Amino acid sequence: MENRKVFFLINSIGFGGAERALFNLLSIPALYSALDVSVILLDKEPLVRQLPSNVKLYHLDAKRSLMRSMRQLNSLLSKEKPALVVSFLVRANVCNALTGITHQHKVILCERMHLSSHLDNQFTGFKRFFAGLIPLISYRWANAVLGVSSGVTRNLIEHFHVPPQKAHTIFNPYNIEAIRKASEEVPEVSLPSNFIVSAGRLTAAKNFKQLINAYLMSSETASLCILGEGEQREELTRYIRDRGAEKRIILLGYAKNPFSVFSRAKYYVSASTNEGFPNALLEAMTVGLPAIMTNCPSGPAEILEGDSNFTSDKCHLGKFGILVPLNNELQLTLAINQMQADQIRADYSAKSIMRAQDFSIDKVSAEYWMFLRRFL
Structure with a gap:
């Protein structure tokens, strides 16, 4: 009998973009009703998204260790013998690629980050070399590797x-109807009457200090609200206080429903140095926010200009939003100043809504499942 068993492998089901992409992929059961679909979680961490009832769940307890992940996954695959394993995030991808060699299941890796710049942001010296060596050795064994943007895919090849x-x-799938419905709810956090918004983990890669500097140098009078939590919270709190900007810049923390915040903002802005495919940008555009984003290695140019190869050393009014060169405080300030024009904001608001349709869950999920069936 034909093996129709498909496993999805991921570290955990938390609040991240990869987890949301997997959740969206499984949210239309009609697309995979003839298949036996399961999800394997490598780590025993809280499940923050409820999976569909037709999806079986396996919860391992690898405690974020690559070696434990390999051992426990190897044991499970020996018993279950799936035809296809699809993985998300680097540790899960490495485990999938290596176990596929011995267990003979088809292997599809989904890479969510521009891997080179992601590792550059996390490691230096020998640790950086070793962190890059593991996917360099293992990824080539996969049957297919899916990048979440053309820039991510190109980086994997090169x-x-x-x-x-x-x-x-x-690309990532987005449930546009659900996002817009959620955007109409009452925000769970207190908001100023007039504000611009940024979102992301409070980490160095999101470059919030540069955003704060550019905002304070600009002519923007609305408050800057930043959604997200992370290891830089205390550091950013001090940074804002040292500039006497506590009343103008607000760290909102994590919001379960960020869309209700996005929909009330004047526009979205990000100074990020590393993305695979910027989820918050696309979600903000879905509810009609004009957008400014740095042209980091993958994602922003593809979304806002429709060209993954686009580069410019100046602030650029793109087809669907404003692109800013990476790590250029002055050009980011100029972009914020450009957004003071009512007509520019109105034009980009309409273009944001139009562009978001290209990434709708129905369209992208169908494309995913059509691709996966090629390996069954």
Whole structure:
């Protein structure tokens, strides 16, 4: 009998973009009703999204260790013998690629980050070399590797030796109707009457200090609200206080429903230095926010200009939003000043709504499942 068993492998189901992409992929059961679908979580951490009732769940307890992940996954695969394993995030991808060699299941890796710049932001010296070596060795064994943007896919080919014929791009799926419905709810956090918004983990990669500097140098009079939590919270709190900007810049923390905040903002802005495919940007655009974003290695140019190869050393009024060169405080300030024009904001608001349709859950999820069925 034909093996129709498909496993999805991920570290955990938390609040991150990869987890949301997997959740969205599974949220239309009609697309995979003939398949036996399961999700394997490598770590025993709280499940913050409820999976569909037709999806079986396996909860391992690897405690974020690669070796424990390998051992426990190997044991489960020996018993279950799936036809296909689809993984998200680097540790899960490495485990999937290596266990596929011995267990003979088809292997599809989904890479969510521009891997080179992601590792550059996290490691230096020998640790950086070793962190890059693991995917360099393992990813090539996959049957296919899916980048979440053309920039991510290109980076995998050029720096991690993924054979071009195995490398493909499928964007993140977005439940546009659900996002817009959630955006109408009452915000769970207190908001100023007039504000601009940014969102992301409070980490160095999101470059919030540069955003704060550019905002304070600009002519913007609305408050700057930043959604998210992370290890830089105390540092950013001091940074804002040292500039006497506590009344103008608000760290909102984590919001379960960020869409109700987005929909009330004047526009969205990000100074991020590393993305795979910027979820918060697309979600803000879904509810009609004009957008400013730095042209970091993958994602922003593809969304806002429709061209993953686009570069400019100046603030650029793109097809669907404003792009700013990476790590350029002055140009980011100029972009914020550009957004003071009512007509520019109105034009980009309409273009944001139009562009978001290209990433709708119905369209992208159908593309995903059509691709996965090729390996069954």
